[in-house]
Amino acid sequence: MPKSTTDQRLLDGDGRTDWVHTDPWRVLRIQSEFVEGFGGLAEVGPAISVFGSARTPRDHPDYALGEAVGAAIARAGFACITGGGPGAMEAANKGALRAGGLSVGLGIELPFETGLNEFVDLGVNFRYFFVRKTMFVKYAEGFVVLPGGMGTLDEMFEALTLVQTRKVTSFPIVLLGSSYWGGLLDWLRDSALTRGTIGEGDLSLIHLVDDPQEAVDLVVQGARHGLAEPADTTTSSEAM
Template structure:
């Protein structure tokens, strides 16, 4: 019988906070020793326990920056939308309409449709917020953001979108926009958040997706008709904002005929 198979004397346990280490897992030096020894390697800074502190700091910074923001709506859309695209103009209209209704506008802080919503909010005299993310192909926040927070971690950033928003308005977009859209739908579906309207802007763009959800997912039984009813689609910024306001006041109307994801 070798040493690893013999009974272990618990008095030899090495405790590192709630973590217990034995045998070969016992470190040769303490955390304090590594911290204070300038001659040591810096690799430990990149380990998972240290990342937890970075993650914690992102939540603290995000909560601190947005805690006094007041009513806000998150607007999502493609970073690839050009300034002469009709979707860009739609984003500006959405941003301005939200400000006129008393909301700050939160976007991912990037270019394209996000920039458009920030621009509309800023020019309407409202608060324009950008929650940026570290990506290899996007640099910095757009020029129309007047309150910005940059994140390393997607999940910390997504928490801020949901925690400080009264709803989502989703402009045409790609994978990132779809990720944010379906995460929001899932949170509402599973009752992780309540009274959280989700409005798609651009009937022509989104209709194919809604048809697939109805004809394939609903038909296969992987979603229900009530799940589809969580989504409304419109071309009118004023209608989109009206849906947000009505839900925020606890009196959300039935979506106008043909405006939602009708399973029939």
């Protein structure tokens, strides 16, 4: 027979806290983040996710580009979802808020960023990147990608992989800024495609534009009218 009951062990305040760092407890934390995210965003309505660098200064042209994107999203009747941080994310939230739209920020626990920016209407904070990424995709009709670094590239390529493998449907991905993104697309075409690690149709999943309104229009058109089936991507058996 056990020497103590389950209730007794639950209520026994012996001061030890190492149990909160065990994997079973982490599973509950992950579950709670999904529940909080789904509950908080369930009534957001049609939305567009915007990605970009947290390091973009407020006096940089890319910041103005972000504001214009956020405003165009709001005028189209969509909510604007960003990572809720500074830089390009702040710019898009600011543009959406000042244009009368819903400004959403999905924050992440990082050692070098503190809290959500001041232009967020609805904010949800996450510990886990993969939970946060699920929310970006689940509640958005598509992505507009401003110039950004590692985090932006990660989010962009994950979105491309989801579309290429048909884990999501009718999901436009628009890169804004040909001077910034053009070299990457050249590499995909000249190196990856030539080597056969991606298929010709994979490149058609990406739109490259310079005008913020055009970027938003591409996503809105895809959301309201549906996109044609993506071109055949089976020339390579690998996902991007």
